[in-house]
Amino acid sequence: MPRIGIVTDSTSSLSPTDAEREGIAVVPLQVIIGAETYTEGVDVTADMIAEALASFVPVSTSRPTPDDFLAVYERLAAEGAEAIVSVHLSAKMSGTLDSAVLASKQASVPVTCIDSMQVGIATGFAAGRAATARDAGEDAIGVAEAAQRAGESSTVLLYVDTLEYLKRGGRVGAAAALIGSALAVKPILTITDGLVVPLERVRTQAKALARLEALAVEKATACEQGFDVGVQHLASPTVATAVAERLAGALGLESVGVDEVGASIGAHVGPGMISVTVTPR
Incomplete structure (x- = not known):
């Protein structure tokens, strides 16, 4: 059975410890705060993003280049990988997958690029499923299918204090319908077909979080x-x-794990965001 390398990007919210334990390589996005460019996971934190947004300092993100991906693919090949599965955030939210695909065409080993159709820890769970399938002896096709299934079956529920940051970054998708009444409601959002879309509207943060929790429990208890x-x-x-x-x-x-989102996601959701992700096994 060929050795299979697994790659994801830094929006997957995998900690260095988890990534190393699972044998997953992480390619970072770039985060621009004002005139300074930082590398996610290296020299920028979510707290820096929150502070910049609160101070109205411009914040944006930049996808990895094809060369960034190619360097990781070739390193894995040099370490013995005979095939690679590369799992990334929704292509409708970022050009990251496009860079991975371009790099895959130049790689010295076969690379299968997967659009998780998700973001954040849902992408991390999909990469984790790929690692589990690899460790169970699946071939590259089976590993890729495991990641794809995890992304397709995941539920991501988000509460945001305001839609303004998603609007600024162009990530709000169909949720733009809520912009006009954003001050009057607390939106619960979800990811559908790779886009952020509105799910429900409630009047207060307490009601929004209670509903978020109820929806998550409903999804989790349905996982047989x-x-x-x-x-x-x-x-x-x-x-x-x-x-x-x-x-x-x-x-x-x-217990249920709690993590702060990475800087690249934080740049688009803004302070106060709470999300719950449920991925069936």
Whole structure:
């Protein structure tokens, strides 16, 4: 069975420890704050993003270049990989997948690029599924299919204090219908067909978070063979931890993981964002 390398990008929210343990290479995005360019996972934090956004300093992101991906693909090949599966955030939100595809055409080993149709930890769960399939002895096709299934079956639920940051970055998709009334409602969003779209509207943060939790529990309990669940936030650790504790209680789990989103996602969602991701096993 050929050795299979697995690659993802830094929007997947994999910690260096988790990525190393799972044998997943992570290609970082660039984050631009004002006139300075930073590398996600190296010299920029989500707290820096939150502070910049609160101070009205321009923040944007830039995808990795094809050369960035090619360098990682060739390193994995030199280390013995005979095939590579590269799992990335939705192509409708970023050109990252396009860069991966361009690099795959120059790689010295076969590379299969997967559009997870998701973002954040949902992409991380998809890459993790690929690693599990590889370790179980699946070939490159089986590994790629495992990642694709995980992305397609994942549910991402997001609460944001305001849609303004998603609007600025052009990531709001069909949720633009909510912009006009954003001050009057607290939107619950989801990812559908690779885009951020509105799911429900409620009047207060408390009601929004309660509904977010109820929807997540509904999705998780419908997973007949188990699930992975995670909570993410930007500059709201106390709220996120409370959401995770309530989810754990409702789902009968010892705990639910809580992570701050990476800088590249934080640049588009803004401070106060809370998300819950459920991925069936």
